[in-house]
Amino acid sequence: MSMEKSFDAKAAEARISAEWEKAGAFAAGANASRDETFTVMIPPPNVTGSLHIGHAFNNTLQDILVRWHRMRGFDTLWQPGQDHAGIATQMVVERQMMERQEPSRQEIGRDAFVEKIWTWKQESGGTIINQLRRLGASLDWSRNAFTMSGAPSAPAGEEGNFHDAVIRVFVELYNKGIIYRGKRLVNWDPRFETAISDLEVENREVPGHMWHFKYPLAGGETYEYVERDEDGNVTLRETRDYISIATTRPETMLGDGAVAVHPDDPRYAPIIGKLCEIPVGPKEHRRQIPIIADEYPDPDFGSGAVKITGAHDFNDYGVAIRNGIPLYALMDTRGAMRADGLPYEESAAIATRAAKGEDVGDVSAVNLVPEELNGKKLRGLDRKDARELVVKVITEEGLAVTDAEGAPFVENKKIMQPFGDRSGVVIEPMLTDQWFVDTKKIVQPAIDAVREGRTKILPEQHQKVYFHWLENIEPWTISRQLWWGHQIPVWYGPDGKEFCAPNADEAIRLAKAHYGNDVEIVVTDDAIEQAGARTEPFQLISTEGGGSTPERLTKLSISRDPDVLDTWFSSGLWPIGTLGWPEDTEALRKYFPTDVLVTGFDIIFFWVARMMMMQLAIVEKEPFHTVYVHGLVRDEKGAKMSKSKGNVIDPLTLIDEYGADALRMTLTSMAAMGRDPKLGPRHVEGFRNFVTKIWNATRFAEMNEVRGGGDRPDPRHTVNRWIIGETARIRMATDEALASYRFNDAANGLYSFVWGKVCDWYVEFSKPLFDGEHADETRATMGWVLDQCYLMLHPIMPFVTEELWSLTGERDDMLAHGDWPEYGAGLIDTDADREINWVISLIEEIRSARAQMGVPAGARLDLVVTEADATTRAALTANAPLIQRLARVNAPQDGVAGKGMIAVAAQGASFALPIGDVIDAAAETARLEKSLAKSGKDADGLRRRLGNPKFVQNADADVIEETRGKLATLDDDIARLRAALVQLEAMR
Structure with a gap:
């Protein structure tokens, strides 16, 4: 059957893809003819995802490596799979429920909601799998993995034991003291009411304000405030009874624990160690806070004084921890001013005692949000509305710094603000109880593996990012206040005792060992329904003899932590979890460690570094020997693609x-x-x-x-x-x-x-x-x-x-199983190579000369041989018919160059083309001179740009290289045009 006139990609791709899968062409080990293995783990796309251009780029590069190795006979596995994507998936299903006007997840409960997610996953969660098939990705689809496979909630038919791996690792690291529960500042998403990772935070530049306020010194005390210029001359001297600060978040002033100044700032030396008042709150209970010295404030920025609100700012948190400043949480999980905890008067009294250096213990119940300000309710008010109220009250009281005209000094400026990448709301730094990995205990092997070359990161420039993050690593927040995910395998007893176990039966055994084997243990799930509002996570069911202080417990409950694990925790186990660990499977023995990880630069520390840490901590092996980091696909002008710009390309x-x-x-x-x-x-x-x-x-x-x-x-x-x-x-x-x-x-x-x-x-x-x-x-x-x-x-x-x-x-065989060629330089015939490449170069020179001089395409020219050595003449004679047909010249003739001819050179020979009778030399000269002038002007412009230090300093490296490439091309054009003009001049 003869071929069709053209390739119908749409029809052929679907058919060929089906044929590959029917033949099992991509199964692990297919076409293997050698013992070596080659394993690639797909960076698992979110189960909610669809193919974008970054996926297409990433998976094309992986597929090239996999197909190349498979054709060379390697026992090849390209492991497919999807990440359960906690927040994204929960959001998709909740939105679907709202559109259908179904009861909320809170109304139907956790079990029913998770069941809905599994139903959604089975119906709609395979979108990106089919799209990867359309791309031609040769993954072993029979081994498709999912980071929630094996979970107790998983429906029948959801194969895999990834859940076992995740829980096993948590328990093991907990027992080693590497995983612990503590209270730290985290990124908090008020819409989803959960902690989120740095990767899920999108920093945007938005219009903002910088308010300047006065913090009066306690007791009306004064000091001499002196400002000097660079030469030490006094530019301002005045007596002040306040210290001024600037803030973009006035609502957080209520939780200030101190005002910090630099220890070397002479302006504030007289008042370091003294107290000042926060300029907001009921006057009779106005709080006092200390003025402290710390390296953090920049004396040259603003007033040089910084308010320290350790529970609502990451930089302030560090200052507070270093200086023993209490952390006062002001907001609830929805980003509203707290309405729980102690009354304001009692809270303010505790905070004032702390400011004077007294040990006040745990301040989590302290609520420094007044019930109201100037008659308006503050507790329970949204943070944005609270900001407006706080600014209004301070200004009315006359404690705003004023400008020369006496108006409140407020700077309108662009500020960087963190937003949840999925929720779209402003992220709040929040002090909450979370689960953490003490990464400092497991980080060194991951550093050593790359530094010693057991794992290579390419290009090498990305090693700097890897090392910088790991060498400055912070504890990793791994808990999320969601319902979709791997639930934390920890149960709490009535005395606060934690029982970390892979399942409830083992938790009961641990509880009996703690409380006594004769105590009846009852397991309750999710005693804490609202993350962030941490009441005691246990319930006393009954006692012997009654009373609030029982002598002996006979029956008690242990309740499971309702939080789930960060998806980066489970995906950090992707290499071993997909191969059946913790079971000693044949796949694990054969295909681990893997070979190459192909990934984007944006998740080097979020995923690559964590996989390195976790695999080394658990199985003491590097998960891959090479990490290839590719770039970001941009639009054709070099701009980053975004929906807002409208330049996103759908693959x-x-x-x-x-x-x-x-x-x-x-x-x-x-x-x-x-x-x-x-x-x-x-x-x-x-x-x-x-x-x-x-x-x-x-x-x-x-x-x-x-x-x-x-x-x-x-x-x-x-x-x-x-x-x-x-x-x-x-x-x-x-x-x-x-x-x-x-x-x-x-x-x-x-x-x-x-x-x-x-x-x-x-x-x-x-x-x-x-x-x-x-x-x-x-x-x-x-x-x-x-x-x-x-x-x-x-x-x-x-x-x-x-x-x-x-x-x-x-x-x-199908071509997918074709044998990759192995021949080499032995097939190169040097004589044939020399001869035919000489013929090609001559034809190209003649074609170039014809085009340069404007010779009509149909014109057949004489080819005059003015000089030729024996080897060249033999090649010319043997290939004359080819040269005549492809260069549109007549049979070669010996002769000399004369008027109306242009020269053409080839290795070992010189030729002349008579063109005087087929072109208008004057018109061609004018055309070439015009082209030369334009190219010269364009080249001069590029040269000036490259000679501008600001351009070289500020432009991206690829833009500079592209500009240099354009200049080089123009210089080549200019050289050719000048040579052509010389030829035309010589013809006259």
Whole structure:
């Protein structure tokens, strides 16, 4: 059956994908002919996710490595799977429930809500799996993993034991003292009412205000305030009874624990150690706080004095901890001013005693939010409304710093504000009880593994990010106040005792060991329903003899912590959890440690570093030997893609229009190590033309009775010997590039070879050979060369190559299991190589000269040989018909250069082309001079830009390199134009 005129990507891709999976082409170990394994773990996309351009880029690069190794006979596993994505999934299902006007999750309860999520997951959670199939990703779908598999709530049919791995690790690290529960400042999302990671915080620049307020000194005390210039001259001297501070968050002033100044700031030296009053709150109970010295305040910023609100600011938290300043929480889990705890008067009295240095113990019940301010209710008020009220009250009392006209001094300025990336609300630093990993206890092996070279991070520049984060690591908050996730495996007893166990039965056993084997233990789940509002997580059920202080407990309950684990905790176990650990599985023994992790730079510390820490802490092995970090796909102008800019590119739209192969080849050609690809539809369209080019070359071969599937021939004709050598050369270059993760070099090298050497030169050179003594060897050579093109392109362009493989010969295997070529330099025939490459260079020089001089395309010119050595003359004679046809010249003739001729040079020979009768020399001179003037002007502009220190200092490295590349191209054009003008002048 003859080939269709064009490749129908949409129809072929779906069919070929189904054929691959039906044949089990991507199963672990498929096509293995050697003992070595090659394992790649997919960075698990969120179960709520859909394919975006970053996924397409990341998975294309992984697929290239996997297909390349599979074709080379490695026992290959590309492990697929999805992350359960706690917040994202819970949000999706809750939104769905609201749209359907169903009862809320609080109304239906935890078990019913989690069941709804599992139902959603089974119905809609596989979107990205099918989209990855459309991309051509050759994952072993039979092993698809999920980070919640094996959970007690999982429905039947949800295979896997990932939950066992997660719980086992938690228990093990808890028992080693590496996991602990404590109270620290965390990022808090008031919409979802949960702690979130730094990765889930998006810092945005927004319009803001900086208010300046006076904190009166206690007891009306005064001091001499002196400001000096750089030379030490006094610029301001006045007596003050206050210290001024500036703040963007006046509502948090109510929780201030101190005012800090730099110890070397002479302006405030007289008042360090004294007390000042917070300028808000009931006057009869106005709080006093100490003025302390700390290195944190910048004397040159604002007034140089900083209010310290340790429970609502991460920098302040550090100052408070260093100086023993109490931490007063002001807000509830919804971001409203607290309405619980002690009355304000009692709370203020405790805080005042603490400010004077008294030990007041636990201050978690202290609520420094007054019930009202100036007759308006404050407790329970949203933080934004509370801010407006606090500013109004302070201003009315005359404690706002004023400007020269006596108006309150308020700066309007841009400020960086943290937002939840999913909720869209402002994140609140919140002091809460959370579970933490004491990362300092497990970090060193992860540092050593990279520093000593057992794991390499490429490009090496990303090692700095890795080391900086690990060497300055903080405790890792791993608990989340959600219902969807791995529930913390800890139960609490009535005396606050923690029982960490893999299941409730083991928790009961531990509780009996603590309370006595004759005590009946009852397990209750989720005694604490509201995270953040931490009442005692236990319940006394009955006692013997009654009373509030029983002599002996006979029956008591232990209740499970309702929080779940951060998804980064479970995904940190991805390499071993997907392979069956903690069971000693065959897959774990065979495929772990894995080989290469392909990932983006933005999760080096959130995921890569944590996988390194956790695998080394649990199984004492590095999870992978190489981490390849790719760039961020940007739009064609180099801007970061975002929905707000409207420049997001949907890979599925590109696949629909141009085909998956064109998109994959485009992304691969741009995957230069350490660079961000700049992608636009025109780039993909260009590589669709490449798909068409190889399709048409194959059709040409078919029309000339060429078939694939044969052995490598041993041809006699120079052209055939030459193309076999060129094939060997690109095979070696491709292997070298892929082994070094230079994906762009592999793609661009294959593109140049297939389009230029095969589809253009070899196809043209072969045409006269199909009718003569070399016809059979040419058919055999072309069939073999095209087979090699399909083989080498397959990892990058799997669909069109698989289709061509099936159409062009009788094959034992699909191309996905084709044998990667192993031939090398021994196939290069140096004589044929020299001769044909000389012919190509001569044809290109003639074509270039014709185009430069404006010679009409149809004009056939004489070719005058003015000089030639013996080797060159032999090559010229042997290939004259090819040169005449492809350069559109007449048979070569010996002669001398004369008037109306231009010179053309080739190695070992000189030629002249008589063009005086076919062009208007004056018009061509004018055209070239105009082009030269424009190119010169453009080049001067680029030179000035590169000579501007500000541009070189501030522009991105890739922008600078691109500018230099444009200048180099223009300089080349200028040189060619000048040479052409010289030629035209010589013709006269």
